[in-house]
Amino acid sequence: MRKDRKKSARKDLTFYERSYGFRPRYRILVDGTFISHIVEREATLEDVFHQALGSNGFVVYTSYCAVDELRALEKKEALLLADKGGIRRLDCGHKGKPENAHDCLLSLFEHITNVEDPDLDAVRAAGASGQDLPNTRGLCVATQDFQLRAKLRNIPGVPIFYMNGDRLIFERPSVVSTEYAKVRDAIVPGERDDDEEEKKHPVRLQPHKKKAVGANPLAVRKRKTGHADGSALIEKRKRKRVGKRGKKAGNDSD
Numbered sequence: 275m276r277k278d279r280k281k282s283a284r285k286d287l288t289f290y291e292r293s294y295g296f297r298p299r300y301r302i303l304v305d306g307t308f309i310s311h312i313v314e315r316e317a318t319l320e321d322v323f324h325q326a327l328g329s330n331g332f333v334v335y336t337s338y339c340a341v342d343e344l345r346a347l348e349k350k351e352a353l354l355l356a357d358k359g360g361i362r363r364l365d366c367g368h369k370g371k372p373e374n375a376h377d378c379l380l381s382l383f384e385h386i387t388n389v390e391d392p393d394l395d396a397v398r399a400a401g402a403s404g405q406d407l408p409n410t411r412g413l414c415v416a417t418q419d420f421q422l423r424a425k426l427r428n429i430p431g432v433p434i435f436y437m438n439g440d441r442l443i444f445e446r447p448s449v450v451s452t453e454y455a456k457v458r459d460a461i462v463p464g465e466r467d468d469d470e471e472e473k474k475h476p477v478r479l480q481p482h483k484k485k486a487v488g489a490n491p492l493a494v495r496k497r498k499t500g501h502a503d504g505s506a507l508i509e510k511r512k513r514k515r516v517g518k519r520g521k522k523a524g525n526d527s528d
Contacts, residue, residue: 283326283444287433290447293455294407294431299331300414302435303364303382305375306344307418309336310352311437319359323416325442326435335364335413339378376422379415383432384408387450389425397430397450401457407431430454 290296302323312319319334336356341363344353355361366378373381380389386400386408387393400408409431416435417423426432427448434445447455 280326280328282446284328286444286446287327289452289455290431290433293451293459294409294412296412296414296433298327299333300327301335301412302332302414302416303335303337303379304340304361304416305336305379305419305422306340306347306349306352306356308416308435308437309340309344309356309361310349311418313349313351313355315437315440317440319361322437322442323435326444333362334360335362337364337366337375337378337382338369339366339372340375342372343375376419379417379422380425382411382413383426383429384410385429387428389428392428392450394450394453397454398457401430401454427451 287296304319312322323332323334341353341356344356364382366382368378372378384406387396408429414433414435415426417426418436423434423436423445426434427445428450430451431454432451433447436443436445
């Protein structure tokens with residue numbers, strides 16, 4: 275992952291941390307399409323997610339329905355990675371009664387609006403109500419299923435990953451996620467009242483006054499004593515000269 279792409283991923287991850295409470299170790303849910311792509315590219319999950327998450331810890335999960343789908347499609351290598359590649363099983367509630375992996379994954383999140391045709395007013399109303407977050411398990415999702423990604427964008431607070439060749443792409447937060455977070459953040463208890471109070475009674479800061487600094491005593495030359503015209507200094511020099519001449523005249527007379 276390039277430096278600018280890493281910077282963008284870090285910024286987007288910070289958004290989910292601040293607005294939706296995500297923290298390391300991040301919980302990443304992968305489906306069968308993502309596992310199959312990893313196998314085809316001969317990559318490892320650790321190296322792939324390290325591109326976006328850096329040194330932050332993460333745990334990779336998949337659902338029972340996704341594994342059953344891989345088994346039905348006879349994806350042996352992908353099934354081997356799912357079974358012995360350190361991928362944990364997430365209880366989707368369909369064990370023994372498997373569903374389509376696509377529908378199974380969507381069922382793990384609360385739908386506050388139609389995932390195919392979202393109503394932003396309903397999203398904002400849900401955010402303003404202060405109800406539990408739609409993604410209560412704090413799951414990130416990694417999938418190559420384009421239709422599934424399109425529906426996940428309409429569920430607030432779901433970080434989405436997918437692969438473009440060998441590169442991991444971390445999608446920017448969707449409009450639904452940003453609108454929901456914007457309204458929810460605005461009604462955090464204790465913040466709205468303070469903001470309104472500050473608008474009514476703004477605090478005016480007094481300008482900082484610089485203290486008067488005197489002259490550096492080491493840089494000031496000492497004033498010479500005497501009159502302003504320097505007459506005392508001239509008189510003193512004359513005395514020294516007279517004294518020397520008088521001494522010399524006395525020596526000559528001897």
